[in-house]
Amino acid sequence: MNSCAYCDANALYRDRGNGDYLCLTHARLEVTGPRGEAPRPPLTIRPSTPADRRQIAELTYYFWGETEIECFDHSYQVDTLPAYVACDEGEIVGAVSYARKGDADTLITLNVLPQWQGRGVARKLIAAVAEAARAEGATRIIVATSNDDLPALALYQRVGFTITGILAGRLVEHHGGVEAGFADIPVRDEIQLELRL
Ligand SMILES: [Zn+2]
DSSP states (O other): OOBOSSSSSBOOEEOTTTOOEEOTTTOOOOOOOOOSOOOOOOOEEEEOOGGGHHHHHHHHHHHHSSSEEEETTEEEEGGGSOEEEEEETTEEEEEEEEEEETTEEEEEEEEEOGGGTTSSHHHHHHHHHHHHHHHTTOOEEEEEEETTOHHHHHHHHHTTOEEEEEETTHHHHHHTSOEEOGGGOEEOOEEEEEEEO
């Protein structure tokens, strides 16, 4: 796991130009043209097993600072949820955790280590959940993100999610004030999205 090049915070992103590791505050978006296919080393995507629990907890803690995540008014202990993991040999470099309820699967966390971002890992993890959900009769996948999380909003819409709701100010209430998020954008609103299967 890596620290930000500009402060001591955990790095959630990586500078595509110089390889620096970046925290939320120091990450910036830039517009670039297609630069050809990024190299795609072999990664295994598979359902998690009980033996993965410690690594999933570590990955969750690295990104979220906790392993209990609140989502759609429920609290989830992430390392006990069903999940798919992306593995580089034995090491888990990305994971998606989800919860099944009625006709919908809810994505609870989706995280890929910065050195593995930009290689389609998150897209493959979402596809794995979608395939399992479809096979078990679910009709949609739902996810909630925050107004500042531009990379997540971009990713979800690229893979077919559409915005179904915006709870304006919801995260100010939840955090007890305005916190700084991605690229120092104030975190205010919960944005809900849905993927029809
Ligand atoms: Zn930083």
